[in-house]
Amino acid sequence: MAGSGSRTILLVEDEAIIAKAEAKMLERSGYAVRLAYSGEDAIEAAADRAVDLVLMDIDLGKGIDGTVAAERILEARNLPVLFLSSHTEHEIVERTQGITSYGYVVKNSGETVLVASIAMAFRLFEARQQYQRKAEELEAANARLRESLAREEIVSAALKASEAEMRSLFDAIPAGVGMLKSRIMQRVNAEFCAVFGYSEAELLGRETRMLYFDEAEHRRVGIELYGALSNSRRSLLEARLRRKDASAVEVLIGASAIDPASPDPMSSVVTVLFDVTERKRAQDALRMKDRLLAELFRACPESIALATAEEGRFVEVNEAASRQLLYSREELVGRASSELGIWVSKDARAAAISRLRSGELVRNLETRMRKKDGSEFDALVSMSAVDMPDRQYYISFVLDIGERKAMEAALGSSLSEKETLLYELQHRIKNSLAMIGSMVGLEMGRASRSEMRAVLGNLKDRIQSLSCLYDALLKSGTAGEIDLGEYLRSIVSSLAETYAGDSRAVRIEEDIEPMPCDVRQAVPLGLIVNELATNALKYAFAPGQSGSIRVALSRRGGSAALSVSDDGIGLPEGFDLESSGGLGLSIVRMMASQLGWRLSVSGGAGTSFVLRAPESVPK
Numbered sequence: 001m002a003g004s005g006s007r008t009i010l011l012v013e014d015e016a017i018i019a020k021a022e023a024k025m026l027e028r029s030g031y032a033v034r035l036a037y038s039g040e041d042a043i044e045a046a047a048d049r050a051v052d053l054v055l056m057d058i059d060l061g062k063g064i065d066g067t068v069a070a071e072r073i074l075e076a077r078n079l080p081v082l083f084l085s086s087h088t089e090h091e092i093v094e095r096t097q098g099i100t101s102y103g104y105v106v107k108n109s110g111e112t113v114l115v116a117s118i119a120m121a122f123r124l125f126e127a128r129q130q131y132q133r134k135a136e137e138l139e140a141a142n143a144r145l146r147e148s149l150a151r152e153e154i155v156s157a158a159l160k161a162s163e164a165e166m167r168s169l170f171d172a173i174p175a176g177v178g179m180l181k182s183r184i185m186q187r188v189n190a191e192f193c194a195v196f197g198y199s200e201a202e203l204l205g206r207e208t209r210m211l212y213f214d215e216a217e218h219r220r221v222g223i224e225l226y227g228a229l230s231n232s233r234r235s236l237l238e239a240r241l242r243r244k245d246a247s248a249v250e251v252l253i254g255a256s257a258i259d260p261a262s263p264d265p266m267s268s269v270v271t272v273l274f275d276v277t278e279r280k281r282a283q284d285a286l287r288m289k290d291r292l293l294a295e296l297f298r299a300c301p302e303s304i305a306l307a308t309a310e311e312g313r314f315v316e317v318n319e320a321a322s323r324q325l326l327y328s329r330e331e332l333v334g335r336a337s338s339e340l341g342i343w344v345s346k347d348a349r350a351a352a353i354s355r356l357r358s359g360e361l362v363r364n365l366e367t368r369m370r371k372k373d374g375s376e377f378d379a380l381v382s383m384s385a386v387d388m389p390d391r392q393y394y395i396s397f398v399l400d401i402g403e404r405k406a407m408e409a410a411l412g413s414s415l416s417e418k419e420t421l422l423y424e425l426q427h428r429i430k431n432s433l434a435m436i437g438s439m440v441g442l443e444m445g446r447a448s449r450s451e452m453r454a455v456l457g458n459l460k461d462r463i464q465s466l467s468c469l470y471d472a473l474l475k476s477g478t479a480g481e482i483d484l485g486e487y488l489r490s491i492v493s494s495l496a497e498t499y500a501g502d503s504r505a506v507r508i509e510e511d512i513e514p515m516p517c518d519v520r521q522a523v524p525l526g527l528i529v530n531e532l533a534t535n536a537l538k539y540a541f542a543p544g545q546s547g548s549i550r551v552a553l554s555r556r557g558g559s560a561a562l563s564v565s566d567d568g569i570g571l572p573e574g575f576d577l578e579s580s581g582g583l584g585l586s587i588v589r590m591m592a593s594q595l596g597w598r599l600s601v602s603g604g605a606g607t608s609f610v611l612r613a614p615e616s617v618p619k
Contacts, residue, residue: 008032008050010046012041012042013060022114038061042054046073049077054079056082057085081102082117083105085106087106088106102120177192179269180271181267182267183209184205213242238276251275252274255269297318304398306394309356309393312336343370344367344376345367356385356394362381364381365382377402379401380398383397482522483517484553491530492529495530495533495534508533508551511550511553524591525591527587528591528611531584531585536566537549541566547568547606551564563608567606570603577589592611597614599611600612
């Protein structure tokens with residue numbers, strides 16, 4: 001059997017809904033699944049040689065239960081049987097004793113544990129088959145040697161060759177394998193040594209306690225593993241162990257008695273473990289990202305909906321969409337907008353779908369939408385296509401602009417009234433940015449990993465930079481022009497407040513002249529100051545070092561110059577502005593290129609970044 005994609009699992013479960021859900025979970029992991037709803041059906045289905053593993057429930061309703069069905073299946077053929085049950089009572093577990101099973105998984109342990117248990121069962125079955133075949137080969141070889149060889153030297157040489165083959169097989173197993181006697185390592189393979197960073201000589205004869213951070217975890221693993229073995233069961237559990245370099249490694253551990261028939265079967269045990277550190281780290285990061293995106297989706301004050309591209313059926317909507325359309329979430333999910341008559345104009349909807357199918361984005365499409373009560377409202381719609389592994393989806397952002405259009409109609413051509421409307425829109429955008437910044441700040445406080453906190457912190461600073469722009473717009477009272485000096489001073493002030501708690505005595509000084517500036521150029525200039533000043537605060541000074549950062553904006557004749565400098569430790573050796581891979585400097589380079597400004601850097605006693613306008617004031 002090669003990968004999971006060529007393996008077939010016989011899932012025996014009398015509850016059809018549960019069986020379907022578990023089958024879907026297994027199919028996501030690449031397995032083919034066959035279903036049996038009774039013990040009798042399972043016996044018949046398992047006779048098919050295409051079945052590679054049986055995932056067996058214990059309680060199967062009427063007829064024989066899972067343990068009896070497993071015994072009869074194993075009488076007919078040899079294949080791995082893994083019990084999956086919601087019961088943890090001792091008497092229920094005892095019913096699996098005496099059956100050659102490959103584990104006992106409690107239902108609802110999670111997809112990771114179930115899939116890993118199945119993978120472990122396959123590996124243990126394959127290892128057992130290899131060992132059985134090898135044992136048979138060795139027995140036949142020894143028999144022939146006893147019959148045909150008379151000299152002790154020849155017998156000894158044959159035994160050494162057999163040991164070398166066994167060692168080669170032992171080391172070839174793609175998992176960490178250790179043979180323990182009273183939890184003292186007697187034999188380990190190469191993968192076991194690689195997982196923990198020790199040599200074989202450093203491990204043999206030592207207690208497994210050396211692989212744990214504390215006695216409590218060592219005791220827990222021992223109780224669970226050996227407790228399962230005492231009940232004639234193989235077991236599988238996760239643990240956090242210690243490498244030689246004192247770093248942590250997350251592992252999945254399985255164990256089995258080497259000789260179950262011995263007077264003390266638990267004294268000699270073979271353990272198999274898999275390093276799942278990277279997988280767990282990726283899962284944790286994905287879960288955090290999912291939580292953040294879900295919270296942003298839920299809390300966004302604007303209407304957001306996700307629908308299938310093929311049928312247009314809603315998959316998810318946020319609270320704002322429900323309020324906007326007067327439908328509950330349950331009334332929307334699973335139904336199409338065309339079915340509900342949400343788009344007043346079928347032509348507008350068809351045009352939007354056509355643009356999406358041709359690969360274009362739909363931006364700020366003005367149309368009319370219909371609510372549940374039949375009332376209509378003016379809407380501003382933006383849409384984009386999202387390709388997912390299973391299918392394509394359309395995400396829609398709908399802004400109710402009825403109030404705005406009513407205001408426009410009432411205000412007419414009055415310039416002052418238009419400015420009032422613009423002020424309101426700017427204020428709402430500023431509040432939305434503030435809300436997003438606060439949510440990112442909350443997630444930053446909850447993040448357990450420093451890398452994630454740093455990423456969220458940088459994101460919050462960039463959002464604050466844009467928020468400062470809207471502060472400047474509100475104060476200027478105009479739509480297209482602000483005081484660049486005042487805008488940059490607000491960014492510097494915000495950064496100073498953010499890093500005020502830093503133990504280093506780093507001052508932020510400013511020498512910024514007033515300068516009118518077009519908003520389209522003010523945004524990238526603000527981001528450049530934010531990135532350069534933030535980098536200086538983080539990296540320009542050693543721990544405990546004091547110093548200053550200076551932000552300057554000046555105009556000489558028809559040319560403007562913007563600089564961010566510090567008197568810190570200076571640039572690292574070999575620093576190249578064009579090839580630096582950091583996100584912050586990448587943003588600075590892109591923004592400078594967008595503006596057409598010339599960017600330069602100098603080192604020595606500190607660092608100085610300077611941007612110069614090509615011709616005149618950025619107006």
